[in-house]
Each structure stands twice: as C-alpha cells, then as structure tokens.
Amino acid sequence: MASMQTEIENRLTEAFAPTRLEVINDSAKHHGHAGDDGSGESHFTVAMESAAFEGVSRLQRQRRVIAALGDIVGERVHAVAIKASAPGE
Structure with a gap:
C-alpha cells in the first residue's frame, strides 16, 4: 500500500499536471495535538504550481485541490495546508 504522501502526489499530478509539486508530511509537528491519529500521516502541506490555476482565485484553487x-x-x-500558484506568480 502506498504512503499517503504518494497518494496525494499521484492524485494532484493526475488532476493538475503541475510544473512543481511538493508534498510535505507535517505530522510530526502535530504529535499529540488535535487530529493526530498516531499514524504519522495526519497533517500535510502541498505546494504546487500549475497552469490550471491561471486566472483562478485563491479560494477556487483551494477548492479544486x-x-x-x-x-x-x-x-x-486531518489537515492539508495548500499553497497553489500559477506559473510566474
């Protein structure tokens, strides 16, 4: 079974064909906090650049992701922080 990080990367690559994609597992920073299920895969940050976000508001980018x-x-x-941009931003 693939890691959650790999699954996130695969889904976003398929949906957006990003020119840059970084998926960071932040779960260790949230150990013992709300939403920490002990799996080590509860909190992530996604930083992505894709032409699919050109002319799209920040809110709509987050909704699409x-x-x-x-x-x-x-x-x-539990949580995914999203930093989505279009090329050149």
Whole structure:
C-alpha cells in the first residue's frame, strides 16, 4: 500500500499536471495535538504550481485541490495546508 504522501502526489499530478509539486508530511509537528491519529500521516502541506490555476482565485484553487484529493481530506487526513500558484506568480 502506498504512503499517503504518494497518494496525494499521484492524485494532484493526475488532476493538475503541475510544473512543481511538493508534498510535505507535517505530522510530526502535530504529535499529540488535535487530529493526530498516531499514524504519522495526519497533517500535510502541498505546494504546487500549475497552469490550471491561471486566472483562478485563491479560494477556487483551494477548492479544486480539495476536490481532487477526494476522501483524503477530512476522512483519512486531518489537515492539508495548500499553497497553489500559477506559473510566474
């Protein structure tokens, strides 16, 4: 079974064909806090650049990323911080 980080990377690559994608597992920083399920895969940061975000508001970018992640956010992962940009931003 693939790690949650790999699953996130695969879903975002398929949905957005990013020119830059970094998925960071921040779970260790949240150990013992709300949402920490002890799995070591509860909190992530996504930094992504894609042409799909050109002319799209910050809110819509976040909504599109969350939609692409499907059941991951809120069901399998407690939190995902999203930094989505278009090329040249």
